[in-house]
Each structure stands twice: as structure tokens, then as C-alpha cells.
Amino acid sequence: MSALQQYAILLGLAIGAIGVAASLYAFSRAVGSTLAEPGKNVPAASGRLCREPAWARYHAHYLGYALLFLAFDMEMAYMYPWAVVFKEEGLVALLDMGVFLAILFLGLLYGWSQGALRRH
Amino acid sequence: MQTFFIGFFGLAAIVFAVAVFRTSSMMRSALALLFSQTALGALFLALQAEFLGVLQIMMMATEMSIMAIFMVMFMMDPGGLGGMDMSHQKRLSMIAGLGAVMLVSAIAAYTRWQELASLSQAAAADEQIRHLGRELLGRSMLVFETAGITILTAMIATTAVAVKVPAENASHES
Amino acid sequence: MSVLIIVLGLLAGAYAVALLEDRLTRGSFAPAAPLLAAAALLARESIVTRKPDRLLFETAPVLLLIAALLAAAVLPLSPTLIVADLATGGLFINAALAYVLVALLMAGWGPDGAYAMVGGWRFLGQVIAYSMLIVMPITAVAIRAESLLTTAIVGSQEGWWNMFYQPLGFLLFFIASLAVCFLPPFDRPSAEGELAAGVEAEYTGARLAILRLGRMVLVVSLAAATSVFFLGGWLGPWLPPWVWSALKVLAVAALMLLAGYYLPRVREEHLLAWCWKLGIPLALLNIFIVGVMVLAGL
């Protein structure tokens, strides 16, 4: 099977999932319709009607982690190609990647020491 | 089939990219960017760059999600409930954007790429990753280590700039 | 053909997961309970909250289901029973799992309800920590297999299963997979006692059914991933390969649910700090150890 065919199958799987969902929705619709009633479509808030929208500027207290992640995440891009040729390249690969990861780890340590790794 | 996929995902990427600046909901904007990048990833797959494509699809999901949270933090009306317009010099930008598209497309169309080509078959995906790995550890080792240093620099810069300075410093900074 | 078998297998696995979950929360065993629950959900009304982001609200459950299905698509049940044996299988599964996060963010933002929104943003914090612990152990696995092909990864475990070859990686991967499919003790985005079901709170009827189905399939996918990457997939004596695969997947899924049953939810502070200060250094250490072991010819 060529790679393109495989992707086509995966795409088909995704479309199939959409189809299943759509048919379930259609079935549910066929059983009956939803009646609009007062208060029904207000988001549930443990027994009180709370009509204000919840969309506000949200304070993510983990933003220090998030910023570190953005940078740290990139190391994965290099690690996979490295991993598959690790055995044939031998010691060079270990040392090379060791240096790379050590550099990144330093960054993590710096972030840690400066208090990026905590709830803000 | 390849041409179809390239066209389809290319179009999807463009449509989502346009949606980024067409909506007033920040969440939609960030997610549109995300799906634009995902479509690009799929485009890479169609171009038989499997590793890069999957990597793009994966990286952008988390990165753009983080983009989403920061947008929600910093924009005045993240839900877009007020329908506010947050742009300026629209006309100029539109002209510049269109002009750029024209120019670059023209270059793309009138260059005789065939003469530059050296090989028309890509290796199997499995082989590609290996080649890329060898490239990383061989010729491009310096580039790769430089990337490491760059990431380190970015991490340090990010932490230094973003992590809260104690209250007494903050006052005279502004 | 194999696509159909795998999809049916996934659904069967999801049913088993639902059964076990029901058994754990209720204490009594009812073989038809998940079926009844699904039918009841389809029979119930399904609403959209007032002034929502309708697009995101509707997309989220389907996206979750797709992400879970695609994650399972690159995992083999036997040497030939696999949907797509991608050359980048080990990476592709990460890519698919990343969209679980996107789905939950959409589900959180869409209905414009406070509980759901907090749940969605909570999951972002959780995933940006624990997705690393999915990726890094897989890297170590790929070092040993010299490939990202999932079939090759299973093949590389002929001697020692990776669970024994790199127990540290297995442990981290298992914990991270709990976090990614937001099972207890990492069920913070859909926590009942903290957010009244969080991201699931505004989903009703058929939409909730899809969301729950996606969640169950996700659990099975991650159990299958654990089995393929660390438990030698279809490898095993006497029984046919697919039976071994099924047994291992069910065992891992049961372990995942049981772990949550006996543990309280993790606090956000600990969740993040443990992952970044302990998990990631350990994962790096794991890669290093595996590298040395591979070089030493073990």
C-alpha cells in the first residue's frame, strides 16, 4: 500500500466518524424535537440561573509552564530522526544528543530557578 | 490523487488562514490558525514529506492551543460578543497582501523550476526519517546544536521577561 | 477489511471500558448498562446553550472521536491487522492525541458556561505537561526498534518486552496516558466534585453520547498504545496474535480505570510540578539509559 493510500484510509476513517455522529444526531432528531423552554438553555450553574456570559479574559495561572513548553517542545522534532538512526551511528549520536539535551535541560533548570515552574 | 490532495489541503489552509482575521472571536481565530496549520501538515503528507507533515500536525496543535490561551488573556473581548474591530489601515494592508501574493505567484509561475530539479522521486517515508537523522548527526550537526542553543536562549529570555518581577521593581519599570 | 475489524474491536473495547467504569462507580455488575445508557441518551433531548459558539460546540465531540480513532489506527492488533502502518506511526499517535486537547478546548469554550470553560483551560495545562511524557518514552522505544513503524516496534520486543527493558519509560507513559485521556486521578477537566462535570457539563443527548463514546475509544486507544509500545503487542506464546493483543489492551485499560478508582484527584500545583520537576528529567534519564543499553548491545 502506498503512503498516499494509507492517508486516504485515515481520511476515510475520519469522515466515517463524522458520518456516524451525524447519523446518531439524525436518529435522535427523528425520535423527537427539543422543546424551547425558559431557563433551559442557560448554562447549568448548580441550581442558580446565571445569565452572564462566561467568556472573559481568562487568567491561566500555568503560563510560566506554557511559555517554557513552547520552547522545550521543539526538541521532540529533533529527537525522532535521531532515535531511529541511533543504533547505526552509535556513540556519536549519544554524545551529540546528550549535548543537545543537556543544553535544553539547562534552560529548564534556569526556568525552575527563576520561578517559572509554579502557579503564578 | 496527489494533485487533488495538494489542491484540497492548500485551499483548506488558505480558507482557514483567511478566517483567522475575519472573526471577532479570539478562540475561533486561534483555532482557525490551528486548522490552517493542520491543513498544511496534511499538505506536507501529500507532498510525501511524511515526517515533516506529522510533526507539523502535532506541534501546531499544542502550540496554537497555547496561542489560544494567550489570546484569551490579552484581548479585550475574547468572546467577540461586542463584535469589535481590532484592525487599522485595512486598505493599505489589503493592497500590500494582495500585491505580495501576485508578486510571489508570478515568480512561482514564470520560473522554470524544471531546470533546477535534480530528482523527481522522494524516498520512502521510513528512509526519509533515517536520512534526516543522518543529516542531523552528520553534515548539519552544527546547525542542530545551534538550534539547541537558540532554544536555550529563548527559554532564558522568555523566563527573564515574563516571570513576575517583585512588586517593588515593577513600579519604577513603568 | 482490517479497518472494519479494528473499528469493531475498538467499539468492543469501548464497551468493556464502559462496563468496568459502571461497575466501579455503582458497585454492581449489569452487562447491558452501557447499552441502556446510550439508548437513553439518544432518547433524550439535546440542546445548545444560549448564545454559544455553536461551531466549536458541535465540532468538539466529533473531533474527540476522530482523534481517538486515528490514534488507534496506527496500532497493530496482529502483524497484518492494522489500519495504516505509517512509517511515522510512533509520531502519528502523538499528533492524533494532540487533537484531544483541541477538542476539549472547543468543548470548554463553546457553550459559554463557566464550569466548562475552566475545565477546558485546565486540560491545556495538563496536556502541555504530560504530552512530553508520552513523546519521550516513545523516543526511547524507537531507539531500541530503530524505527517508528509500530509493527517494527512490536517486533523489537521479541526478547524482552519494553516494560522490562525500560520500566521507567513504561511507568511514565502509563501515568501520562491517564492524564491525556483525563481519567481519574487526572480527570480535572471533567471533574464531578470540582466543576460539576466540567467540559461535559453542557452536552446532552446524542452529543453527550458521542462525547462519551470518544472518551471510551480514547481510553482503549491509549491502552492499545501502551500494549504496543511496552507490552509487546501481539507477542505471546500459544494463543493467536490478536487474542494476545486483545488481552493486553483490556488488561491495561482495566489497570487504568482501577488506578483512578483507588486514587484521589491530583491538585493542579502537584500535577504541574511533578511532571516538570520529576517526570521530564526522569524521561530524559530514561532515554539516556536506553541509549547506553542499546550501545552496550543489551
Added chain:
Amino acid sequence: MIHVARQGRWQGMGRLLLRATARDLRALVVPGPDVAAASGLELAAAGLRLAATPRHANLLLLVGELPGTLGDAALVLYAQMMRPRVCLLLGSAAPAALPISARAELSQTGLLEGVERLRECLSTQAYQKRVDTFSAPILSPSDSSQEENSDAAGDSGHHQMEHGDEGDGGMSFMSMVKVTKDLPRSPDGLPMDRIEVPFGPVFPGLPGGLSLTFTLDGDSVAQVKSETLRTTCLRTPQAGFLPDALLQAVCALDPLTPVSYRLLALRALTALGAPAQTPGAHGDVALLERERTVSHLGWLALLGRQIGFAWLQRRALRLQLACLRSEMADFPTLGKTLRRFDKQVRRNPLLRARLSGLGVIAPQAGLRGPVARACGLSTDARTGDPAYLDLAFEPRRGEGSDALQRLYLRLDELHQSVALVAAVLSRQRPVEHVSPAGRQPELSDGEAMASVETPRGEARLQLMSSGGRITAVEIDTPSRALLGQLPSLLRQQELGDALTCVCSLDLSPWDSAT
């Protein structure tokens, strides 16, 4: 059935779906599962599953009395449930607007009966061609015009706030600087929006009836407001209470610990000259201590639900029901099970991590009950009780002041209570129940005061009587003082942590009611 049914057609699959709907009942309990358990209801035995939100529930289960705010909450919750939906009332009163599908007495048999009837009702009538909308005054928006306006703005969308291309910095557009200038700052210096989110009165992780409003800054709690339940049961009638009426009123005060409050009322009445109706000094001890066990186990079950610890929730609930239903003579045999349970709870490392360091309360005057004892104070009304002293009672004390210590203390008290009951049994056979009064007792004029150490701490009752009637009632309950601690305790805590703090205090919304 018009408010119950879903508008729909009968289809081929209809019958199957109806059966499934009737079998798969997900209950939302008002005031809460804790009250249901304290009333001896075992929901799982009736085949009910608990739902966390009205969206996932199809059965609204009303247990006991519902004072004002809870009645409103029940209406809102019912409105937010998806059809087909039913409502079961166990107890006496419910809001008039609420369509009750079935009612039964407040007992396990009543529950089973009621659920049976609901199933019947659902499996035949869940779909109707014509249905009515359900409405109540509280559900209609008070500021409808305003809402329509914002609707229009949201749809048509674009108050285009165009401004000069030169960027003259004009004030023609809304300035973000201005918007954020006066916003309160988070500890890390970011001016963010805050949203007010209600937690309670019917929230899965809090005691049923407790109604908090958190002002959330992201996911941490910037401010907390608590709203108390408003009950009228202690409002003195014009002519004053008759002793029996008072007894009933005080008992109805707190459905979580009815025995303690009954004893409290009886003691106060006895002090006013009524003939003693309590089962005698040691009998009191046995009743009180059994209730303490039940209450502490109920708290553990709630804590389990709050922190998502399914094992703890289920196990504690089972033990609670076992304690509640056991004959007094058999009660001490539960001791062994409780000890094993205790060991399992303490062994859990994640539980320790979850609770330690949370909700630290400095030892101070005014604290009562387990919260006070956990931080090393020996505040305990039982030390003044001769019956307890006779049994060589010594209050347990913890040495920290966080949520973990409170857990440990309550676990300790479980064993202590069982031991106390065993000690009483070795001396005499206590009466099983507090006997009801035969006729209205004669009261002497004057003032009397009684106190009882309820599971949550000391409650005091002050009565004034004249002419055989009680003219003034003053009750001082343990939860009220703790409620005042909440704002300082929760400030800038993460949401989950904040809820755990609240839960660890074991507040009763009932005994802090006004």
C-alpha cells in the same frame, strides 16, 4: 405528564428507547446526596446513579424539607433537565410550580416504591404528541429587554470602531489601557477579568444546600460570598411554641444530624421543668456517638466525591448506611470494619498529598468541634458532661491545622465513638430511640440553656418560657462561625483546592441557616 414528556413521535424504536429511559435513571438529588444518605436512603439499591449536573439527569429527587432558596433551585434544575424527565418527592413540601411525578414517604421503601412508579410512568408516557412548556416566575429573565439588545449586537455584529489610518492615537476606539486600568490585579500583576460563578446550592462537591459564589480570577478564587439557607422553622409564632412544636422545629433544623438536635431540644426542655424524655445519661452518649460516626462517614463520602476518590466515596457511604441501620447492640461490631477502612484511607499517599497544607486555620477562640480539636484545642462540650466523664472520655486532638489533620481527627473520632458506645453497652442496654412525648408537658417559667456536642461541634440552645409556652428561642450552632472564616481561608486558592478547603470544614448549611 405534559412537563415530563418529550415531544416526539412513536417510532419503531420507540418502545425500546422508552424502556431504556426508564431503566437508566440518573438522579440529581436536592438538597444533596448527603442529606439523602443521612436520611437512610440508599440510592444505588434503587438502581439510581448520581448525576453531577441537571444536563445529565433525568430524575429530580427531592428529599425532605426544602427551605426557600432550595425550592427555587429545584425549579431551576428541573427546567435545565432534558426531557423526558421526572420528579420524585420524598417528604412533605415542594414548590407549588414543580410538577411532581410521584411522591412517597421519606424512607428506603418509599424510595423504592416511588422509583417503581416513575419507571412505569416513563415507560408509558415519556413521549407525547403535545407537550407544554414548563415555566415558573423565577425562570423568566428579569431584564429581558437588555438581553434582546445584546442579542442584536451579537448577531449583526459590527459596531465598527474604525479610526484613522494614521494611528493618531485618538480616543475614537475603546482603549484597552482604560479598560484594564482599574481592574484588580492578580498576585502576578496581571489585570484580568473576573467572573462570578455560583457553587451551590446543589453542587456535587459541596454539602447540599451550601450556596457559595466564587469570584474566579482564572481558576483561582479571588473572593467568596456565602449565602445562607433561610429557614422559617425557628421563627417563634405569636403565641410562642408549645413544647412539642419546638421539639419538631429544632429537629427539622438539620436533617444531617437530627438526633443531636433532638437531644438538644429535649435537654433544654428538661431544664425548663419538662419531665425527662431522654434515654438517660448513658443512652444519650450511645445515640450521640452513633450519630457522630454516621456524620463523619457521611463527610468522608462527600470528601470522596469532591476530590474524585471513588473508592472512598463508595466505601464511606456503605459504612455510613451500615452504621445508621445497625441495631445499637450490634453497633460496636462495626468497629473492626471501621479500623480496616481507617488504615486503608491513611495509607493512600496521594490523599495525603492532596490534603496536606490545605485550609490551614490558626487555633483561635470561637472554633468548635473537629476543626478546633484538629488544631490542638480541646474544645468539646462532652468534657463537661458527667456521663462522658464517667466513661473516662478524653477529647482527641490533632497537632496540625490543615485539611489532612481534620481527616485524621475525624478518623480517630470514629474509633473513639465506637469505643464509647461499646463502653455504654457494657453497662446498660440503651433505649434504641428517643421516645416521643405522650402529652404536652408542663413548663416552668424562666430561662434555660442546654448544649450538645454535635458531630460538627457544640450547639447551644437557649429557651425562654412563660405560661407554658416558649416565647423566645436562641440557637447557637457550630457552622456559623466557620462560614465567616471562608473568605480569608480561600483567597487565591486554586478552585479545586478551595473546594477541598470548604469540604474539609464539614460545614452544614442547615445549622448555619438563618
Added chain:
Amino acid sequence: MNPDLLLALITGAALFGIGLYGVLSQTNLVMLMMGIELILAGALVNLVAFWRFLHADSYAGQMFVLIVMTVMALEMAVGFAVALARFRARGSVEMEEAQELKG
């Protein structure tokens, strides 16, 4: 002329153009970064297309794609850090207000 290559290049050009529009027209630092992301994404498409159709045997091209991806991530990280610091200090990440405060 290879139509696939042309399609890919036009996609890249379009993304670049949209990104440029975004960078020029948006007033908000974060929205501006989205424009930059799109410009870089356009560059990515071109790089991959060139690799595939011109030099499929040279993996320096893929390496270059990795580098651009890294740049995208780091641009976001640093950009957000700057935005965070600005927001803390001024309460806004609007570009125009930044100018206004400078003057």
C-alpha cells in the same frame, strides 16, 4: 511545469499574503504574531515543495524546515513573553497604545 509544485507554491504565496495583511492591519501584538506565523507557514510550504520537487535527495532541505518550525515556536514563546511583560506593565498589548505611551 509541474502543476503540483505550482499549486504548493501558490498556497505558500497566498499564506504569505494573508500573513502580511495580518501583520500590517492588526493592532494587537498577539494578532500580529498570528500574521507572522502565517508568513512563516507560507515559507514552510515553499521549503517542503522545493525539497520534494527539486531536491528530493537532499535532506538539508528538510533540516531547514525543522529550523523554520523551531523559529515559529520560539517566536511565539518570546512574543508571548514580551506581551506578558507589556500587559503587566501597561495593561494592554495594543500596538497603537504602545506608541501613544511612548510619546
